[in-house]
Amino acid sequence: MTATPPTLSLAPMQDVSTLPLWQVMHRRGGPDVYVTEYFRVHSDSHPSKEILRSITESYTGKPVIAQMIGNDPADLARTAIELQSRSDCAGIDVNLGCPAPRICGKKSGGALLMDLDLIREIADALRPVVTGSLTFKTRLGFETEREFQDLLALFATLPLDGLAIHGRTVREKYQSDVHTDEIAQAVLELPYPVTANGSIVSVQSALAMRKKTNAAGLMIGRGAIRNPWIFDQVRQAIAGEEMFQPTLIDLKDYISDLYEAVAATSTKFHEKSHVTRLKKFMNYISSGISDGQFTDEIRRAVTPADFWEVCDRHLDSPEKMAADPFADGRLFCGFEVLVNS
Ligand SMILES: Cc1cc2nc3c(=O)[nH]c(=O)nc-3n(C[C@H](O)[C@H](O)[C@H](O)COP(=O)(O)O)c2cc1C
Numbered sequence: 362m363t364a365t366p367p368t369l370s371l372a373p374m375q376d377v378s379t380l381p382l383w384q385v386m387h388r389r390g391g392p393d394v395y396v397t398e399y400f401r402v403h404s405d406s407h408p409s410k411e412i413l414r415s416i417t418e419s420y421t422g423k424p425v426i427a428q429m430i431g432n433d434p435a436d437l438a439r440t441a442i443e444l445q446s447r448s449d450c451a452g453i454d455v456n457l458g459c460p461a462p463r464i465c466g467k468k469s470g471g472a473l474l475m476d477l478d479l480i481r482e483i484a485d486a487l488r489p490v491v492t493g494s495l496t497f498k499t500r501l502g503f504e505t506e507r508e509f510q511d512l513l514a515l516f517a518t519l520p521l522d523g524l525a526i527h528g529r530t531v532r533e534k535y536q537s538d539v540h541t542d543e544i545a546q547a548v549l550e551l552p553y554p555v556t557a558n559g560s561i562v563s564v565q566s567a568l569a570m571r572k573k574t575n576a577a578g579l580m581i582g583r584g585a586i587r588n589p590w591i592f593d594q595v596r597q598a599i600a601g602e603e604m605f606q607p608t609l610i611d612l613k614d615y616i617s618d619l620y621e622a623v624a625a626t627s628t629k630f631h632e633k634s635h636v637t638r639l640k641k642f643m644n645y646i647s648s649g650i651s652d653g654q655f656t657d658e659i660r661r662a663v664t665p666a667d668f669w670e671v672c673d674r675h676l677d678s679p680e681k682m683a684a685d686p687f688a689d690g691r692l693f694c695g696f697e698v699l700v701n702s
Pocket of ligand 1: 372373374375376377397398399428456457458459498527535558559560561580581582583584
């Protein structure tokens, strides 16, 4: 295994991995690299102003990669130019993995994995205009991981600076076991760095992913929403240093910071809709606490008073937070994934 510590990135997550989360996460260590939720690209699109703010107003000091989703090489190239002129994004990434039917139905996201020629055309159109890094984020195939061999042969010839691999097929969505052999093979065969992604939810699973794949980067999504300290914990574990172990009170402070940060970026603040907005994060944060009861109760909270009463009751404790979001082998709610489809 390489001795260089892996580059740690926060996975792009629509509606969740947004500026407020980044700011709050940064104060708890944070990743080395942030990736925006995807910018939709079509014939008359311009980059969403709200997502652009996550680059232009990010004060984390860390590089931000702008991710795009679309299928037309010329539109993607035009958008990459616009993104670079309107922000100081460190690179451009293309989504080849989104399984949502409304995206795949338009032959974007994961559906691109069925058209290898188009993937090449996209890379060729982007390379001359992308001034920073050009990366793709892929899955192992659309229907089956057997498709990965052809994809890998293609990726090996593309003018990319890196590839993030979510070790599942599009059909497998978010729950199945992650196929790590294919990621390990990509690490060996690709001429540029590979970032491994998929169900890294704890230091233990991060180290296991690193060991199995030897990937240059680890990308963490849902697990980092639940545990924003995970990046520092992984760094500490790799450096052989004592690892910070957050308590439930630390978790409540994090929720409180997130509550404020999300409110600060809301154009119209309304108490009940704010609680609803927070639930997108809480679905992940509440995993693994009080045997699912915290999740059930927070889901029923309507007002801020309800919300904080539930948080106080479950989290006002110096008890250490569980290292893993799964209890008794059960997958808890947030990890049953709530992605718009
Ligand atoms: C709510 C949600 C939104 C997501 N949005 C995006 C997205 O905009 N772009 C993308 O490439 N992947 C997106 N993903 C996939 C994640 O980036 C990541 O590949 C996946 O969640 C597996 O990593 P994890 O197990 O660490 O969460 C999303 C996932 C979730 C749960």
